[in-house]
Amino acid sequence: METTLEQHQYTLRQPAFCTGIGLHSGQKVRIGIYPAPVDSGISFVRTDLSRQPVIPARYDLVGATMLATRLSEGQTQVSTVEHLMATLRGLGIDNARVTVDNREVPIMDGSAWPFVEALQQAGRSRQDAERRYLRITKPLEYREKGKSMRVEPDDDFNISCTIDFEADLIKTQHYDATVNRRNFIDNIAKARTFGYVEQVEELWQNGLALGGSLDNVVAIHWNRRSVLNEGGLRYQDEFVRHKILDLIGDAALAGAPILGHITATCSGHSLHQAFLRKLFANPDCWDYVTCSQMAH
Template sequence: MTLHIDPYQYTLQKSVSCCGVGLHSGRTVNLSIKPAPEDSGIRFFRTDIQPTEPIQAHMDMVVDTRLATTIGNERIQVSTTEHLLAALKAFGIDNAEIELDSREVPIMDGSAEPFFQLIKSSGKKKQKSFKKILKITQPIHYDDGEKSISISPYNGFKVTGEICFDDTVIQNQKFSLDLSPENFGQEISKARTFGYVEQVEELWANGLALGSTLDNVIAIHWNRKSVLNEDGLRFDDEFIRHKVLDLVGDLSLLGCPILGHVNAYKTGHTEHFHFMKAIAASPHCWEVVEVQKNGSIPIQMNVSKNSQNKTGTFLPFLNNRDAQPAAA
């Protein structure tokens, strides 16, 4: 059996920009997404800090997973990366430079839709190098109490998420998505982040979530039976759709496309990070495949596990299998 995909790497056709507020700081953020060289991956640049330096969108750079996924080093951090990374992943962008003048990626409307439309307005440009793909050959599991996440062999990239709450407005929700630009745009890009109204009030009291409003967060009512947002929900199961969106964005930090089916139960950013560590620590369960020029990947084949190229930056998930976030 053979899977046919576009073999080439892609970057943006042209630079695009937007402006919004940081969810936690409440500060205005100017963000630009620019074309980047092949094999460079996704890199963030803080223009408000000089001298600036690239922060690779990679699991080794995760420094915090509380409330959002933050990447960086001791001097420079970028938080709330997951929605933008999910949009880039879904649209098939392998290489991009992201410039922003604050610590947070702007929250926009709380979903990935504004970023997805921004990237679509740019279009994508084919590059000369071929894609390298992480192909799962045996199941990998990560468990943390009642929370669990696994990946198994699959002819494509599929994500299944499930959540279970006592709240009437959420209860048990499950959603599956075979990732493609069309499916992403129609099924999960518009799903917004959510929280209990009293949790938001507590964050405000602690100097966090200063940019959160009913325009960018689904606020669950104190009675747990409804939401405070006047327009209601965009989907009956918007909560799990947003969880799947977050998972797609977080898993892009592996540094390359994935062939596998992910199943996640009651997970968040911290579990996603530890799951990526589990994948990197299980080389007997995956292969790194360079897509053939005709766009095919033979599902049964012997391939080299050498993921390093001339720049040493593409597919860097093998670099540090013992990475730990500074706070999780």
């Protein structure tokens, strides 16, 4: 079976910048994505704080998962990291330093696409070190309240995702994706975050989603059969594709690209997080490999 694995680690050729608003704070945020040395992974730097603390993008530093994935170390936090993490993983960037001048990554248009454009413009730079993959060696499953995630051995990173909503517009949607650069850019990156319109109003009343608008959230109409956004949907199954986007971003917090087939049912940030913790608590289910080790 032909895989799309890359032997080397990659960083950016030059820095990339994005400016937008924070989904929850409603405040303007600027991020810079900079090249970083081999084996350093992805890290976030809060440039607005006096000591400019650094938070590595790791699953064990995930604090809250309500509506977004938030990294916390001590008193320092960076929220809504999932779409940028998905983009870095989807475009095959292993090492980068992300500066953020507020407490959350900007939501941009609710998808990963603005990050894709910025990173493609910056370009990739191959580094003189082998990429390490987290290879699944035996199946593992996690279930909670009708939701589940299972991973099985695979030569690539594949995701099968099923969602189930009462809304007529969504109902049951299923999507299978092989996570590589081409497929991420063509079929996943443009899928936007979504919510019921009354949920968004309720969040506003509670001081959340203050930056949420029809510019960055697909708002499902009260009648559950259409969306309020003028341009409509980008894909008929944009909802399940966005869930895959979130899953790619959260799975990137494993710290290495996964080689395995994930099957997710009714997934969300808290499920992804619980699954990663279970995975790392079961080291007999995985190992670390490089392409040259797999060739032997």
